[in-house]
Amino acid sequence: MIELSGVSRAYDDGPPALRDVSLTIAAGEAVAVLGPSGSGKSTLLNLVAGLDRPSGGTVTVDGVRVDELGEAGSARYRRTKIGLVFQFFHLLDDLTVADNVMLPAQLGGMPRGTARRRAAELLEVLGVGRHAGTYPGRLSGGERQRVAVARALMNRPALLLADEPTGALDSASGQDVRNLLNELRAGGQTIVMVTHDLGLARACATRTIRLVDGQVA
Template structure:
């Protein structure tokens, strides 16, 4: 299987006199994998996510995503790469309250110039698949937390990304809504979507992932397959 993520001796250090926030770290994630990343606060989880998303660059080593050396890209090229190749889901949804559900989902497509019937049909398909088609014309403020996170997932998938990044996707949800999002991420991966999930929730990490990475002090402390999902 092709590799969607490849880090080669990637390291990031914010404090010149302190220990590296991450690495040096070598990691490969194949297409179709669901990798959960866990670890205590300060272990490097967010730094790893930011490097893979192109929101930060390593001080040394390389970061390749979907075949592109993103650590060599300019900020403008990185923005285009994220828009076209990566979907991102955040803890607090980041939806625009003055836009309808459909318009929120369509935003990334509009940024790529993909407008009209094809984009609208894709949005409708995602809302139907994710079980929120009845809310297409509603505004986010009228939805539950779990429903808003489903809208955020639909928005992340609108451009058919190579990689879905999920940063604490259940952190702001109640237990029932969190279970819905857990099942959703599991189903997405089973359909072939490559997922990188960063979470403090060990139950979520075990339920959603085919592989679990545990970081301590910026290094890999454990890397193992999740047998049963």
């Protein structure tokens, strides 16, 4: 599913964020990327998501050379191949839960009726179907993260990327998200999560990768 070969990422000042990283992740794996702040975890996730480009090396995801994509190609790649879940949800407060979830499908050209049925199905499966007409600000943190996961899964992505998915949650809501990620893993979803939460890694990951100073330790 994912192959990084000799990947480095350097910026104008300071040491490289990543240095000669090579790794492979198979379809169906749930991988936790661990490491201290500044170790290159978020940079790695951004490169796989096509949000950044490597200074050297190649990034291939589900047969796509992500490092060769232009701006339009990167946007299309994320829309069709990638589901993104962030620490702070990034839901739109002026849209209902259902409309937030439908947004990626509508951007991809899915008919509104089809998108609405798909969103309703996902929200029900993820346990927040009763909130479809509610605005995100009225939900708990755990519920908002479930909505964010539903949105990420809307276009049936090959790969789910999660950046500190429990980082903004209390312990009970964090456990809800751990349970959810476990259910997705059991269903065969490929997941890469960046986290400081060792409990999340132990509970959900089939493998862990530790980064230190931009290299795989």
